[in-house]
Amino acid sequence: MFVSGLGYIIGETFKGLYRNRWMCITSTGVVVVTLLMLGLFMLVNLNIDHITETVKEQVEIVVYIEDQAAQEAVNDLYKQLSEHRQVEEVTYVSSEEHMRRLQMQLGGMLEGYDSALDNPLLASYEIKTVVPESVVELAEEFETYPAVSTVFYGQGYVENLFAVTGVLQYVGMALMLGLAVTAIFLISHTIKLTVMMRRKEIVIMKYVGASNWFIRWPFLMEGLLMGLVGAVVPLVILYYLYQYSIEWVAGNNLYFLSLLPAEPVIRELAKYLIPLGTGLGIIGSTFSIGRFLRV
C-alpha cells in the first residue's frame, strides 16, 4: 500500500482539506486557541517557578541611591538603614556591579557597551528584613530617607502575581477543557463533511477490496494535519511573544523578573503541544469515519 497508495493518500488528504477549507480553518483555529492558552499558562507557570526560586535567594528590598548624592549622605543612609530595628542585613551594590549583573542576565546583548564610560545604572543598598511581612511598610519608609532615589521590593510583587495566576489557572483549565472538546467536535465534523462527500467512493472502495485502513488513512491524515498546524502556530506565536517579553523586561530594568531563555522553554512547550494537537486531530477523525466502514 505504501508504494502507489502513499501518493493517493497524500493527494486525498489535501483534496479533502481544500474542499472544506473554511471548516478546516475554523477547526484548526480552535485548536490554535486551545493550545495557545495552554502554552501561555505553561509559559507563565514555568517562569513563576523560576522567579520564585531566584527571588528566594534575592534581597527583599533594593534602595537605589541618588546619582548626585554626596558621599557623606550615602554614608548616613547606610548608618540609618543598618541601625533600623527591622533590618537584618545591608549590602552595598555599586553601579558597576549592577551593570555586570545586567550583562549576565541579558547574555551577549550588551556586548561592547563600555560601562566604565557611561553607566546609567544607580548604586544601591540591598536589604534583608527581619520578617518578610514588613517589606511593604519598610520600603515606604525608606523612600522618605534622604539620598534615596527609588525603592524596590520584589517578593511581595511576585506573591501577588502568584495569587492572581492561581485563580486564572483554574479558570483557564476549565476554558481549555471546553475548547479541547470543541476542537475535537469541530475536527470530527469537518472530516465528516469530507467523508460524506466521498461516501460513494468509500463504498466503492470497499467493494473492490480496500481494507479499512486504506480508506481511513486520508481522513486520519486530515485530522492529524489540522492538529499539527493547530500546535505549530501557537508555538510560533508564543516564541515571538516570549522573546518580546524578555526584551521588554530587560528594557524596563525589571531584572529581578529573571525569565527563562526563550529557545529551551519553547522546545519544552513543543514537547506537550505537538502531541496534544495531533492527538486532538486523530481523536476527531476517528469519531467521524467508523460508520461508513461497515459495508
Place this chain on the structure above:
Amino acid sequence: MVEADNVSMKYNRCKQYALEDVSFSISRGEFVFIVGSSGAGKSTLLKLIIREIKPTAGLMKVFGKDISRLPRRRLPSLRRSIGMVFQDFRLIDDRTVSENVAFALMVTGASRRDIRKKVPHVLGLVGLQEKAKERVCDLSGGEQQRVGLARALVNRPSIIMADEPTGNLDPGTALDIMNLLRSINLSGTTVLVATHNREIVDRFKKRVIYLDQGKLIGDEQKGIYTHVR
C-alpha cells in the same frame, strides 16, 4: 468455488423473499448464466457472493468458506479475488477512466509501475484505450459498463461476476464483451453473468441457472434462455 445451500434472502423492509431456498454449486473454471425476469433475484444472488449482504437463511460458501462467518478483516481479500461488474456500475464519476480502473489495483497495494502497465492493457481489452483520460461522467452508459468490466478484470480475479454487462450495449459491442468474458473464462477464470439477454444466452450455450421470483426453477448445462419445466 461458489456453493449455495438452501439460501434465502429477505431484505429488511420487504415482505417477500428476494431469494428462497436456492441451492447450486459452481466449480472452478465454469461459465454460468443466471437468468430470470426483472426482480427474479439475480442481483441479489451476486450481492450475496461478494458479501454485500448476508443470507437470511441457508449457507453460502465462496472459496470453500461460509461468507456469513467471514470476519470483517477477511472481506478485502474475498472481494479482491472476485471481480464484479455492477448493474449500476459503481464508478467514481468525477475521476477519469484510468483512475477508476487504477483504483482497484491501488487498494491491493500494487506498485505504480504495475498500475501503469496493467491499466492501459485492460482498457485495451474492453476497447476504451482512447477514453482513458476522460472522466466517467462524460461517458455513455455502455462505455461506463466497460469501465466497470475493466476494473473487474484488472486484478486478475479468480471469479468474474457481471450483472447485466450487456444491458446498455448495442448488439455488436455486447457480443464483443461476451466474447471477451468467454476468452477470460478459457484462461481458467470462473465467470458468472446475470442477464436477461436471450440472444446471448442462446448463442453461448453455457450452463444456465434460472430464477423466477426468488426461486431456482432450473439449472442446465448448455442451456438456452427459455426454460421449459
